[in-house]
Amino acid sequence: MKIQQIKPAYLALAVSLALGSGYAQAQQNESKAQPADDSKTQSEPAAGAGLDFERIVVTGAVARKQTVMQSSVSVSTLTPTDIEVATPRSTAEIFRMLPGVRSESTGGEGNANIAVRGLPVASGGAKFLALQEDGLPVLQFGDIAFGNADIFLRSDATLARLDVIRGGSASTAASNSPGGIINFVSKTGENEGGSIALTNGLNYDTLRTDFEYGGDINAETRFHIGGFVRQGEGVRDPGYQGESGYQLKANLTREFDSGYVRLYLKHLNDKAASYMPMPMLADGSSVAGFDAKRDTLQSAYLTQTVRLNGDNQISRGDVRDGMNPQVNSVGAEAVFELPEGWTMENRFRLSDISGNFITLFPAEVGDSQQMANSIAGAGAALSYAVGPNAGQAYNAKNAMRIHTFDVELNDFGSIVNDLKLSRSFGDVDVNLGYYVADQNISMSWLWNSYLMALKGDNAELLNVTAADGTAFSEQGLVAYGVPYWGNCCQRNYDTSYSIKAPYAGLSWAFGSLSLDASVRRDNGDASGTYAGAAQSARDMNNDGVISRVEQSVSGINLAQPNLVNYSWGYNSYSAGANYQLETDWALFARVSQGGRANADRLLFGKVNADGSVAKEDAVDEVTQYEFGSKSRHGDLNLFATAFYAETEEQNFEATSQRFFDRVYQAQGLELESSYRLGDLELRGSVTLTDAEISKDALNPELVGNKPRRQADLLYSLLARYYLEKAQLGFSIIGSSDAYAQDNNDLKFSGYAQVNAFASYNLAQNLDLSVNINNLFDKVGLTEAEEGSVPANGIIRARTINGRTASLGLKYQF
Numbered sequence: 001m002k003i004q005q006i007k008p009a010y011l012a013l014a015v016s017l018a019l020g021s022g023y024a025q026a027q028q029n030e031s032k033a034q035p036a037d038d039s040k041t042q043s044e045p046a047a048g049a050g051l052d053f054e055r056i057v058v059t060g061a062v063a064r065k066q067t068v069m070q071s072s073v074s075v076s077t078l079t080p081t082d083i084e085v086a087t088p089r090s091t092a093e094i095f096r097m098l099p100g101v102r103s104e105s106t107g108g109e110g111n112a113n114i115a116v117r118g119l120p121v122a123s124g125g126a127k128f129l130a131l132q133e134d135g136l137p138v139l140q141f142g143d144i145a146f147g148n149a150d151i152f153l154r155s156d157a158t159l160a161r162l163d164v165i166r167g168g169s170a171s172t173a174a175s176n177s178p179g180g181i182i183n184f185v186s187k188t189g190e191n192e193g194g195s196i197a198l199t200n201g202l203n204y205d206t207l208r209t210d211f212e213y214g215g216d217i218n219a220e221t222r223f224h225i226g227g228f229v230r231q232g233e234g235v236r237d238p239g240y241q242g243e244s245g246y247q248l249k250a251n252l253t254r255e256f257d258s259g260y261v262r263l264y265l266k267h268l269n270d271k272a273a274s275y276m277p278m279p280m281l282a283d284g285s286s287v288a289g290f291d292a293k294r295d296t297l298q299s300a301y302l303t304q305t306v307r308l309n310g311d312n313q314i315s316r317g318d319v320r321d322g323m324n325p326q327v328n329s330v331g332a333e334a335v336f337e338l339p340e341g342w343t344m345e346n347r348f349r350l351s352d353i354s355g356n357f358i359t360l361f362p363a364e365v366g367d368s369q370q371m372a373n374s375i376a377g378a379g380a381a382l383s384y385a386v387g388p389n390a391g392q393a394y395n396a397k398n399a400m401r402i403h404t405f406d407v408e409l410n411d412f413g414s415i416v417n418d419l420k421l422s423r424s425f426g427d428v429d430v431n432l433g434y435y436v437a438d439q440n441i442s443m444s445w446l447w448n449s450y451l452m453a454l455k456g457d458n459a460e461l462l463n464v465t466a467a468d469g470t471a472f473s474e475q476g477l478v479a480y481g482v483p484y485w486g487n488c489c490q491r492n493y494d495t496s497y498s499i500k501a502p503y504a505g506l507s508w509a510f511g512s513l514s515l516d517a518s519v520r521r522d523n524g525d526a527s528g529t530y531a532g533a534a535q536s537a538r539d540m541n542n543d544g545v546i547s548r549v550e551q552s553v554s555g556i557n558l559a560q561p562n563l564v565n566y567s568w569g570y571n572s573y574s575a576g577a578n579y580q581l582e583t584d585w586a587l588f589a590r591v592s593q594g595g596r597a598n599a600d601r602l603l604f605g606k607v608n609a610d611g612s613v614a615k616e617d618a619v620d621e622v623t624q625y626e627f628g629s630k631s632r633h634g635d636l637n638l639f640a641t642a643f644y645a646e647t648e649e650q651n652f653e654a655t656s657q658r659f660f661d662r663v664y665q666a667q668g669l670e671l672e673s674s675y676r677l678g679d680l681e682l683r684g685s686v687t688l689t690d691a692e693i694s695k696d697a698l699n700p701e702l703v704g705n706k707p708r709r710q711a712d713l714l715y716s717l718l719a720r721y722y723l724e725k726a727q728l729g730f731s732i733i734g735s736s737d738a739y740a741q742d743n744n745d746l747k748f749s750g751y752a753q754v755n756a757f758a759s760y761n762l763a764q765n766l767d768l769s770v771n772i773n774n775l776f777d778k779v780g781l782t783e784a785e786e787g788s789v790p791a792n793g794i795i796r797a798r799t800i801n802g803r804t805a806s807l808g809l810k811y812q813f
Contacts, residue, residue, distance in 0.1 A: 072576030118666025171594025178594025189214030245270030259336030293802030295456025379467030481554025565611030741787030
């Protein structure tokens with residue numbers, strides 16, 4: 001593949017930072033960062049030094065136990081105190097503090113679109129990025145349709161830290177993760193004690209309790225247990241209790257003379273509303289009657305939907321389930337020093353994963369009369385189907401055609417094992433590993449169509465009647481299926497994916513120079529079946545009459561399933577060098593190539609009749625180049641990385657029913673820094689990205705355009721000030737403008753979201769806190785269905801939530 005030159009301006013900026021770092025270093029006394037002191041109370045500054053270049057790199061490490069300063073990868077860590085100041089309302093909002101990471105977290109607790117360093121998000125999820133818990137992936141594929149990995153992941157009081165690696169050795173450290181790894185590392189009871197914290201919404205309805213405790217059982221054994229429980233409407237009021245659930249996590253560690261064994265347990269059963277794109281004006285302002293920053297499409301008038309399930313039996317879906325992950329997992333971790341200098345590490349996890357994903361999607365927002373005519377012919381009329389105005393005419397100008405994204409997640413279970421052997425041979429460190437995983441993807445799409453008033457705060461369902469009085473709907477339901485999209489989306493998947501990946505890495509250190517290289521070979525097999533929609537007449541309400549909407553009911557074509565039977569394989573490599581010019585200044589460079597196997601998004605279009613898949617469709621590859629600098633200047637730490645990436649992309653998007661077959665190029669610069677001035681701590685990042693579509697097999701007219709939603713500038717700033725018995729903090733998350741779609745017509749304005757945090761020590765170990773998310777109540781658009789402004793000026797888009805405030809009380813013991 002042809003490699004573009006990194007733009008001179010970016011390279012010059014990186015070099016100038018590096019040279020500046022060296023000059024500043026020469027003017028200062030030698031200083032080294034120390035690890036954070038967990039014994040500090042909340043009103044005291046931690047003893048760490050910002051970015052902590054002296055911590056050992058664990059996530060994504062190649063071979064040697066190296067510090068950040070010694071390694072040639074771009075790594076970051078977030079602690080619970082960092083996250084606290086950022087005031088996130090969901091797990092995906094945490095990722096917005098990470099340099100190089102674009103997290104579109106406006107969908108609620110899960111279903112976020114997460115990208116890194118300009119790598120594309122052509123459809124949704126985290127395709128090129130792996131989300132891990134304690135070193136193993138949550139799912140083998142981060143962008144399963146309606147089953148994105150972040151849906152099954154919750155951050156709570158059991159979190160010790162968030163480790164992040166971008167680019168670099170992520171290509172060989174894990175399967176399907178060439179862009180990076182975000183690893184949630186759990187507390188393991190090393191520090192005796194625990195905490196209990198209550199959070200209550202001040203201007204929104206939520207009550208959440210987080211708890212954790214750990215410590216020694218005896219001299220050789222320790223434990224940790226914790227989790228959360230919550231209930232409430234959530235940050236947007238859906239008209240019912242939109243959040244309800246809990247998580248329990250525990251681990252037990254047994255120490256031996258030569259190593260340790262650790263057992264992990266996790267149970268998650270949580271319900272949270274999923275926020276789809278909502279009607280708003282193209283300038284980001286709200287449509288009359290619908291507050292884009294606070295309202296939802298969900299309504300108390302639409303909580304149940306009747307449909308045929310994956311076995312074509314009449315069943316009921318509960319919209320109040322929202323995103324409902326149900327996870328039971330058990331895992332084990334063993335690390336031992338063996339004779340002859342070898343070290344063995346083995347991580348294993350067995351996960352039973354299922355649940356539901358059900359939400360409302362606005363397939364059409366437009367003129368209510370035209371919508372009625374398209375269903376029941378000229379002269380059709382709309383009337384309220386429910387509520388106090390039931391039976392009365394609906395005369396508002398606009399209405400919404402709603403599709404229920406009603407998906408049963410039958411089986412997303414997985415088995416994962418990662419075995420690694422390591423040994424040092426003088427100055428050379430070697431590791432050899434073998435990764436094995438099985439991932440099930442079994443789900444049923446069971447969608448219906450409704451008409452709804454265009455308003456927030458419990459929008460009513462609408463009935464449509466033809467000019468001759470014939471009813472074309474029942475209680476707002478206009479179709480068992482989605483005829484507006486060609487009855488595309490009644491589907492059933494029953495597939496399994498097997499991955500086997502041997503890998504190896506070595507590193508060599510000689511004085512100030514460190515070199516490392518790693519390779520990985522991923523081999524996979526996909527098997528199973530999938531089936532599409534079949535139309536039939538069915539008495540869905542069991543009244544003995546086939547009404548008009550029952551004349552064509554979408555079910556699953558169980559008689560003609562399609563075969564899935566293909567394999568894939570790809571090689572990954574990564575090589576880097578790090579040179580420590582001074583104690584507090586190092587330069588590094590890296591070249592990497594990785595891959596990502598495509599899974600369920602190939603079905604219904606890319607799988608041949610015999611179940612095979614073309615080689616070029618099965619795997620997308622990413623090639624990356626990096627050059628960077630790390631430096632300390634007293635209490636100021638700087639981390640700069642210039643990057644270039646070329647990415648292949650095959651994908652399918654359910655909401656637009658489109659396939660993608662493209663190549664993208666992205667180049668840019670990451671800057672991350674921290675500064676300590678007395679009782680003031682600052683931490684920030686800036687990511688500059690210049691990305692374009694360089695090839696498009698299906699839509700060549702898009703070549704040269706910017707990828708949708710990719711901003712040239714992303715930035716964050718976190719500040720915390722310590723008083724004698726209190727803390728004050730704020731964070732800023734910002735983005736420059738970006739195009740809504742790849743046609744580069746409709747453009748979102750840039751925005752800056754400010755969050756505020758304050759806490760006060762009421763008594764020893766007891767802290768009262770208040771935090772405000774989106775302090776200035778800004779609009780910040782992250783995605784839209786439309787690429788151009790429609791005639792009525794109404795688009796369907798997602799924006800950050802409006803201002804929300806919460807009160808917290810935390811006791812540490």
